[in-house]
Amino acid sequence: GEKELARIGREMEVTLRAIGYPGGVGDYLGQLWSDPDLVIRNNPKAIFAGFEEIGTIVKSHLGDQFSTIPAAPLEIRPVEKAVAGVSAAAFYNNPSADGRRPGVFYVNSHMTVYPKTQMETLYLHEALPGHHFQIALAQEQTQLPKFRRFNYYGAYIEGWGLYAESLGKELGLFHDPHQYLGHLTFELLRAARLVADVGIHDRGWSREEAGRYLSEHAFGYGYFEINRYISMPAQALSYKIGQLKISELREKAQKKLGDRFDVRAFHQAVLEDGPLPLDLLEKKVVNADFGMRNAE
Template identity: 40%
Template sequence: MKTCFAAAFALATVFPAMHAATADAQLKTLYTSEWGWRIAEFQDDEDNTRPVPAHLPHVDTVSQEKRLARWQETLAALEKISPTELSPKEQVNAQVYRVQLQSMIASEKFRDYEMPANSDSSFWGEFNDRARRPFRTEQDYRNWLSQLSELPRYFGENIANMRAGLKRGFTPPQVTLQGRGDAITKTASAKPEDTAFFEPFKDMPPNIPASEQAALKAKALKLIMGTVQPAYRDLDTFWRNEYLPHTRKTLAAEDLPDGKAYYRAQILNYATVTTPPEEIHRLGLSEVAKLRGEMEKVMKETGFKGSFAEFQRMLRTDPKFYAKTPQELLDRAAWIAKEFDGKANLWFGLLPRGRFAIRPVPDDIAPFYTSGRGGPGVYLVNTYNLPQRPLYNLTALTLHESAPGHAFQMPLAAEDTSLPDFRRHSYISAYGEGWALYSEWLGQEMGMYHTPYDRFGMLGYQIWRAARLVVDTGIHSKGWTREQAIAYFRENTALPEHEIETEIDRYIAWPGQATSYYLGEMAIRAARAKAEKELGPKFNIRAFHDAVLATGSVPLPVLEWQVSKFIAGGGKGPYPELE
């Protein structure tokens, strides 16, 4: 452990001349320095405007301990800056930065890195995303080859972490991992040119000479066959023979080491609130009951004469509600996205420059993936198992994952150079998922739902997220079984059976995350209702949306504070010339 003198010396070295600077300058120095270090430390690949990283991050225990020490020192330095001496803008930055640091510190203390794979995501699956980013230069491709050469080391460090997690019972529940190793086996035995690692070489930019393209492709194929795939075979052996058979048989986060504190920390991380699990559970039950009543009213509008359960059965089985081909599903999603484009300027002043593509979820992860997922540059639509992908849900899904949801909000934040980088390129679930769920609800006002079935699908998605409050807390703090959670979803949502099971496994393996959606949406809708009431005829919907989106991804208390400032300013948005 560092002595007090050594710690003071380290801080003075990392944050030079802080004492002589103004409070704003001190804060900017602090977060700018740490962010630059963070990008280098993690070889961040999420900002597509930067070159492809040349290395893979180190995830071994020594590296994790160094990160914890750095973030603890940074938080200590932040706490020494008086908020009253900061400008209003930097006060917000300080609030967001404090929450971000606290979350990263908690993750390191609980040693989350010892569980780098679950039913929803994995360290090997991340390469699908890395391979999809833009490759623009010859150096980008050389950097990618460098990453491939480091993959055995990266896999080895993750395997060592998983062994440590196994030893202390810190693993995902075994029931949620069935079939999740199939992608490892498939990659290990595939033709090198059919793997995600070769994907960037299939459409190389013309500014790279043909001879150099051929040489780079040859090097890639050699690395994939001789370096990458052997690492996958080692991982496959570890997963099937050592890891999976010994993962825990329990479900609850509270059954993990220091489980009660861990689950509370996960709720705080994702939902940015300190609300107790029991209170979240009660709120979920209340909201599900309310939404169920609304769904039954819409059911009657369709002319259906049977019970709610019979209506759900009809929706899950009638072929008219399902696409016949993957392309039909993709085409319908594209049509909905373009319909929103025609309405966007009526509801938003500032629109993002970044556009997005619509692509199918990759085959190797599609069986266990969500129905769709969006972000900067892409809206993924799951075309696997079409009889489980109802079209009456597609409008709500598209508004959530593409525009004005994730593929709209995230580029807006990244393009806002008035925000510091640690806010432009970070994501807080309660805000991001809350906004995306609000986007589904907003579709009613935008005229996006053309039939009672579409509106039923929207309400079905709303009740799905409200039911998450019940199921997440039920599983992780009230002893619910997987079967009990599935039955609750089957009774209260219109989700297809396949999606119910993949979603429940996701909540089991990702405690706390599912609470962020509905809590975030409720906060945004409550903020809007407050603004409408207090501003009266001065309320401008485009100004309100711009004000919410201009915050970037922030904790819910910060969002509420920003909306209060919007109201106090007479409802003027950040871009009055656009409103």
């Protein structure tokens, strides 16, 4: 976790220098919600238009990254007003197995100030090629038994969602450096969770100690999730642990295969058998028929 925080922090500093921002990471994150160019204020139509545009871009590049695209449709809907006050900026609900109900990417358009810099990353994680793509594709593998199509392994599912965020540039996004900084901000939070969760449950940290750590190293991001870390040990770790494993497997395949590496075949190997424990996923990918095992 600490190594990831350092790596992400360096990448954020490099990006800030590239856009001519004079302050540090904390300064940038501290003014995000007040900068009129980086938020959408009281404009649900602009929020939905932004996500629709992002979706159009991503869909046009999916074929470059994936050999199989799920058939289940995806809709973007507003969060119900009654729960808007306790809802996240965005989240996802699965499609029905029979295809009658689409997957839904819910957007909290009731927020008076919406974080524009997080929109591309939110779409990648929750919609395409994140949760909707992975979950719908698993459900559609009718040759598999149901327990494999509908199972839940947090490190796999949330790890895939976080890995999907890293595909932004390959899917035509992150041209705006502020969107890339939004992506890195989410990464920063997931890395900080690794340390805070372990601190609470292994090192005996108090709520206050965990809060101080998040304030210092994640600039306050995650502070209001401390109750979650306390009540659900290791759940918050699943995102980064899973993403690191998938990224590690990709790096190994690329190193061994060189120019023969096919990202579409790699993604197919990761996704085609539904959610798997990470140790089984590693065995599956290492022994996949795209040649990683036998490559010199």
